[in-house]
Amino acid sequence: MLVEADGSRQRPLKAPAGHEPVIPSFVDHVVVVAGLSALGKPLNEQWVHRVEHFSDLSGLVEGEQISTEAITRVLLNLSGGLKGIPAGAKKMCLLNQADDTQLQAQANRIARSLIPEYEAVIVASLNHGSAGATGDVKPIEEEEVLAVYEPIAGIILAAGGSDRMGRVKQLLPWRGEPLVQHVVRIAITSGLTPVVVVVGDAGEEVKNVLAGQPVILVDNPDWHLGQSSSLQVGLKALPAKTGAAVFLLADMPQIPGPLIQALKEQHAMTLSPVIAPLVDGQRGNPVLLDRKTFTDLGKLQGDKGGRGLFSKYPVSWVEWHDSTALNDVDTEEDYLRLLSEDD
Helix, strand or coil: CCCCCCCCCCCCEECCCCCCCCCCCCCCEEEEEEEHHHCCCECCCCCEECHHHHHHHHCCCCCCECCHHHHHHHHHCCCCCCCCCCCCCEEEEEEECCCCHHHHHHHHHHHHHHCCCCCEEEEEECCCCCECCCCCECCHHHCEEEEEECCEEEEEEECCCCCCCCCCHHHCEECCEEHHHHHHHHHHHCCCCCEEEEEECEHHHHHHHCCCCCCEEEECCCHHHCHHHHHHHHHHCCCCCCCEEEEEECCCCCCCHHHHHHHHHHHHHHCCCEEEEEECCEECCCEEEEHHHHHHHCCCCCCCCHHHHCCCCCEEEEEECCHHHHCCCCCHHHHHHHHHCCC
């Protein structure tokens, strides 16, 4: 059953009055809609219903140009887009009327700011039957969903032993910090949330170097059973609203942040179940796995990572041409090579 809880009198934007919106307590999904045709237009009754409320929530003065920041502030406000949503209901936002490349770019910026407060942000051009940003009515065959943004977590696998290295490789110093600290920083600055670090062998030492970091530290007592056990421990620590997870290895400190961003963008545009980098023709890391794969991840056994699902799900490849993304530290020779690159 679909309920329209709050109309906007055919304006692209609206801020709710005190008695709005009227959302039944039994709903399990709430979709907050914003029309992007109002971007760049003056804050007035032509473009916004209940101008005075929108002004209060956005910080704009009536007549001032409507910006992406203003729309974001209203959508994130508990008296605005988030108002009246029942506890437990899935919060979604539809950024509609993204009818040209400029509006699509602006919509994407808004969407990134709304995650993770919203569990999904849809960027679309769904204007059939009404005038879009250009004033023209779009034929139904041109309507489309352009992107779907969801919360994407980071799971850092730092539980394995270091038999080939002979010492704890997660803690090896590089550029003044342990390797695992570099990977944590990459995950955080790439906007992965939450960031889960799975520890096992030398777990207390790894926890000590990450103390105070905004990460979730979880123990894998069965780390010796292989990488699949760490994947599953990491998955159990994720919030239910997680849309996908990027799996990173603690011994790969040179993963570029822009590569993670490329994986996230590919997921938003395609919702592919498996997204991986193709580096100089080789399959690389990290790998992004959509939540639709999580059940099968839970069935893996032994020393199998996410690549154990490549034969079951179609893989969407991201071309990447920086071969440093392939560098890991398994042996003393690998570590010396890493150090030599700084000379």
